[in-house]
Amino acid sequence: MNSGIFIQTIIGGLGIGSLYALIALGYSMVYRSMGLVNFAQGSIYMVGTYFGIIWYAGIVVGLRVPYPVALLIGILLNAMLGVVLERIFRPLAKLDLMFMLLGTIGLGFVLNNLFVIIFGAEGFAVKSPLPDTPIIVLGIRVLPQMLLLIGGAAALMTALQIFLKRGKLGVAMRASAMDHDIASAMGIPVNRMNALTLAIGSALAAAAGILAAPIVYVNPAMGSAIGLKGFAAAILGGFGSIPGAIVGGLLFGVLEAVSSGYISSSYTRGIAFIIMVLVLMIKPTGIVGETTVEKV
Amino acid sequence: MFLEIESLTMQFGGIYALKEVSLAVEQGEIHGLIGPNGSGKTTTFNVVSGYYKPTSGSIRFEGAGITGLPAHKITAAGFARTFQNLRLFSSMTVLDNVLVGMGHHAKTGLWREILNPAAVRREESRFVGDAIHLLELFGIAGLADHPATGLSYGEQRRVEIARALATKPKILLLDEPAAGLNEVESDELRGTLKSIRDSGVTILLIEHDMKLVMGVCDVITVLDYGRKIAEGPCESVSGDPVVIEAYLGKEDEP
Numbered sequence: 001m002n003s004g005i006f007i008q009t010i011i012g013g014l015g016i017g018s019l020y021a022l023i024a025l026g027y028s029m030v031y032r033s034m035g036l037v038n039f040a041q042g043s044i045y046m047v048g049t050y051f052g053i054i055w056y057a058g059i060v061v062g063l064r065v066p067y068p069v070a071l072l073i074g075i076l077l078n079a080m081l082g083v084v085l086e087r088i089f090r091p092l093a094k095l096d097l098m099f100m101l102l103g104t105i106g107l108g109f110v111l112n113n114l115f116v117i118i119f120g121a122e123g124f125a126v127k128s129p130l131p132d133t134p135i136i137v138l139g140i141r142v143l144p145q146m147l148l149l150i151g152g153a154a155a156l157m158t159a160l161q162i163f164l165k166r167g168k169l170g171v172a173m174r175a176s177a178m179d180h181d182i183a184s185a186m187g188i189p190v191n192r193m194n195a196l197t198l199a200i201g202s203a204l205a206a207a208a209g210i211l212a213a214p215i216v217y218v219n220p221a222m223g224s225a226i227g228l229k230g231f232a233a234a235i236l237g238g239f240g241s242i243p244g245a246i247v248g249g250l251l252f253g254v255l256e257a258v259s260s261g262y263i264s265s266s267y268t269r270g271i272a273f274i275i276m277v278l279v280l281m282i283k284p285t286g287i288v289g290e291t292t293v294e295k296v
Numbered sequence: 297m298f299l300e301i302e303s304l305t306m307q308f309g310g311i312y313a314l315k316e317v318s319l320a321v322e323q324g325e326i327h328g329l330i331g332p333n334g335s336g337k338t339t340t341f342n343v344v345s346g347y348y349k350p351t352s353g354s355i356r357f358e359g360a361g362i363t364g365l366p367a368h369k370i371t372a373a374g375f376a377r378t379f380q381n382l383r384l385f386s387s388m389t390v391l392d393n394v395l396v397g398m399g400h401h402a403k404t405g406l407w408r409e410i411l412n413p414a415a416v417r418r419e420e421s422r423f424v425g426d427a428i429h430l431l432e433l434f435g436i437a438g439l440a441d442h443p444a445t446g447l448s449y450g451e452q453r454r455v456e457i458a459r460a461l462a463t464k465p466k467i468l469l470l471d472e473p474a475a476g477l478n479e480v481e482s483d484e485l486r487g488t489l490k491s492i493r494d495s496g497v498t499i500l501l502i503e504h505d506m507k508l509v510m511g512v513c514d515v516i517t518v519l520d521y522g523r524k525i526a527e528g529p530c531e532s533v534s535g536d537p538v539v540i541e542a543y544l545g546k547e548d549e550p
């Protein structure tokens with residue numbers, strides 16, 4: 001394999017990795033904030049994709065809006081879903097891990113089946129708003145949509161960092177995640193912060209899905225595998241850590257791409273997971289993991 | 297009456313942590329709340345500040361019922377508190393710790409942050425100024441950018457009180473602020489408490505350090521086994537045989 005193909009493989013890995021990173025962020029942010037492992041995240045990603053893409057692809061009574069508008073609609077609708085989910089998760093977050101798993105996995109099933117009922121189990125391909133032909137630079141071929149996915153994800157993750165680090169609301173969210181009792185003593189409505197966290201996590205998942213839709217295939221089962229990989233990516237980076245989710249997601253994507261390119265695509269899934277397990281054996285808190293996050 | 301607690305009962309399973317405790321705090325006083333270990337002092341704070349819903353009884357603040365309100369609403373009503381086991385946001389800087397306390401006065405909502413970022417930035421820089429000023433009052437402005445974890449015990453206590461004051465409370469509940477302080481720091485604390493009171497903030501103080509309690513409190517309430525056993529000015533309480541008995545009855549008491 002020559003270096004051109006290698007770079008091409010890495011870019012492809014970063015693209016899929018951006019997708020994993022955005023989903024991993026949802027897992028880690030919610031865990032950090034509520035102590036809840038949200039196994040409905042994959043389904044939330046699927047729902048968010050539909051929330052946006054249906055308007056772009058003309059699925060609802062032939063209505064078509066431009067891609068950026070569809071992206072915004074999807075993000076907003078899924079953020080609203082996140083707020084509703086907070087109300088559902090609030091009692092779950094107080095229970096044992098076992099009940100959280102049952103509750104969130106169950107919710108995922110309900111969402112998946114609901115979307116099968118509404119839109120059918122058959123999926124559909126989405127045409128990229130950008131040209132379908134790869135851009136070729138120095139023999140490296142990249143799909144424009146892949147660049148849009150990487151760029152969009154990078155912009156969203158930067159915005160998230162700025163929001164959490166600089167804004168007063170971001171400080172309140174961090175405080176609330178660190179210590180519910182003190183945060184509420186400081187006048188912070190903890191439930192509302194959790195709702196905001198779920199809204200942001202769901203919005204990022206929607207953005208990921210809508211940006212990736214022209215590359216992947218859209219159907220009600222699309223969240224299962226990616227939800228699991230996003231979870232693995234979050235663990236790889238350090239569950240509950242925000243930089244960890246980003247690093248873990250990108251790394252997971254690149255590992256997967258490289259292993260399928262160089263070894264065999266039929267091992268793709270397995271190899272990335274094996275590396276995840278190896279990393280955790282060496283460093284159980286994950287790559288960027290903090291030992292202070294211990295909610296379960 | 298400023299803060300009026302009426303026959304408050306708090307039951308955990310079969311244990312009465314508080315049994316029909318009534319307590320009135322007047323505006324502008326430093327009110328001591330003392331008693332042997334496990335007598336219900338912290339529980340009183342936890343109920344008043346909205347962490348536990350009382351089994352029965354009522355709490356009124358400035359004439360309004362606040363019984364059973366969630367903690368953040370109690371804070372909005374004008375309460376601030378510290379915790380017995382020192383709890384700072386350890387991975388934040390000292391400044392950010394204090395800024396968290398100021399946050400609830402912000403008009404900021406998500407929408408305002410998106411729609412009018414300039415106004416939000418202006419408000420934020422004002423808050424930073426106020427926070428630094430508060431840290432200056434506690435002599436720890438130089439530590440503003442330090443992570444809260446690296447501080448000495450006495451410094452952490454000061455950050456905690458500064459953070460509580462950042463919410464601009466009308467009444468401050470302090471749970472053993474002198475615990476772990478040395479003699480000098482404890483003396484400084486006495487001055488600090490008085491100046492907080494003089495700035496118009498009423499204080500309800502739980503403390504085992506009797507020298508401090510006798511030195512600053514205008515009124516003292518004594519709890520024992522979840523019941524109020526005495527109340528009054530320092531001299532009368534410290535001479536009260538019932539109080540002496542309660543303390544002497546326990547080996548490990550100061």
Ligand SMILES: Nc1ncnc2c1ncn2[C@@H]1O[C@H](COP(=O)(O)OP(=O)(O)OP(=O)(O)O)[C@@H](O)[C@H]1O
Nearest residue numbers: 308312313331332333334335336337338339340380
């Ligand atoms: N959440 C709880 N669940 C069960 N029992 C509790 C709870 N909180 C307090 N108690 C019990 O209530 C009683 C009073 O406890 P509290 O913490 O109020 O005492 P205290 O006066 O603050 O003591 P100290 O001086 O040791 O801090 C104790 O017997 C304690 O075990």
Ligand SMILES: [Mg+2]
Nearest residue numbers: 337338339380
């Ligand atoms: Mg106590």
